[in-house]
Amino acid sequence: MDNIHQIFKESPTEGDVLATVIHVNGSAYRKEGTTMLIKQVGPTIGVLSGGCLEEDIKYRAEKLVKGQSQSFLYNLKSEDDLGWGQGSGCNGEIRVLLESIDSTFQTHLEKVNEQLLQGRSVLTIKKLSEDYEVMGYAFIVDGDNYWGKALNIGSNVELKEVTTGIHYSKELSGYCYFQWFHPKPRLFIYGAGADGVPLCDFAHKTGYHVTVADWREALCSKVRFxxxxxxxxxxPHEVLPTVLLPQDHIVIMTHHFERDKEILQYVIDRPFKYIGIIGSNRRTMRLLEGQSVPPNVYTPVGLSIGAEGPEEIAISVMAQLIAVKQRGVPESGKQADCETTFYDR
Known part of the structure; x- marks a missing residue:
């Protein structure tokens, strides 16, 4: 993921510099849309490379005038080049856009964060000069609601199919950098047992908004999670109707057959992005009582890597969640029955 939610958590302020990878040619450590915040006071948030560019980016950021933007091209191709690539041989070039935050930009970024916290996606459009500096920008929600500076978005601008990166816009008469900001993906873990603890931790570290639910108050506590x-x-009948949204990712891990059955009966016919069930395929078939397994149900939960124990299983689940988020389904498809993934109950 990019670092935008972590950046917003640190509250970008006037005088800070936002650095964004706006174009990648070839292979590179991070992709278009990756962001980094260089704060005037406090630590830098995020990275744009494997560590070879950050110091130079910080040096250039310090020289920016408030409200100014500049763009720099870094060549990371050569394995024997001891310049930007430090001999890494990444076989790519990346263009980094630096934007010094003034009071207007700060206010606009705060509004973006408000929209994300309300579950709305935001598209940013930045019109670029020949030197890839920002001539004007706009933030758009739902196609109609937008705000920005020195960029007039007409109703004829086609936005639905745009992807993050630099594209020519006929309506805006020039090249623009487009970037989507999406709300944090939501992970709902039902079951506050020992295996839920590392899953919650790893999901938090990889950018998920995590909800943990359980009927056992002694287990479902801030001390444990x-x-x-x-x-x-x-x-389940008290919790599920009140908290779940269609875009949610759900992992069922109560280790209680009747509770799991109750949860699965509620979620099975709803279009959630991901439903993972702890236990073997045989156990899941018993839970389903002969129903076919829908394509959004993953059982046993996690990629088949022979995981054992709470930490390894949490890693396998997170790998599967990331694959589903990035590609729709894991590259290897749903895994076969794996006896090491817990047990039948």
């Missing part, structure tokens, strides 16, 4: 964004105490 310090990185959970939300904790809910309650039985």
């Amino acid at each position: 310090p990185r959970a964004d939300h904790l809910i105490i309650g039985f």
Whole structure:
């Protein structure tokens, strides 16, 4: 993921510099849309490379005038070049856009964060000069609601199919950098057992908004789940109708057959992005009582890597979640029955 949610958490302020990878030619450590915040006071948030560019980017950021933007091209191709690539041989070039934040840009970024927290995606458009500096920008929600500076977005601008990167816009008469900001993906873990603890931690570290629910108050606590964004105490019929959204990712891991069955019966016919079930295929077939397994149900949960124990299983689940998020389905498809993934109950 990019670092935009971490950046917003640190509250970009006037005088800070936002650095963004706006174009990649060949292979590189990060892709278009990756962001980094160089703060006037405090640590830098995020990275744009494997460590070879950050110091130079910080040096250039310090020289920017407030409200100014500049763009720099870094060649990381050569294996024997001891310049930007430090001999890394990444076989690519990346263009980095630096934007010094003034009071207007700060206000506009705060509004972007407000929209993301409300579950809305935001598209930013930055019109570029021949030197790839920003001539004007706009942030757009739902095609109609937009705000920005020195860029007039007409109703004829086609936005639905645009991807993050530099594209020519006929309507805006020039090349523009487009970037989508999406709300944090949401992970709902039902089951506050020992295996839920590392899954919550890893999901938090990889950018998910994590909710943990359980009917056992002694298990579902901030002491056990310090990185959970939300904790809910309650039985499935009390909790599920009130918190789940269609775009949610759900992992069922109560280790209680009847509770798992109740949860699965609620979610099975709803279009959630991902439904993972702890336990073997045989156990899931018993839970489903002969129903076919829908394509958004992953059982046993996690990629088949022979994982054992809570930490390894959490890693396998996160790998599968990332694959689903990035590609729609894991490259290897749903895994075969794996006896090391917990047990039948």
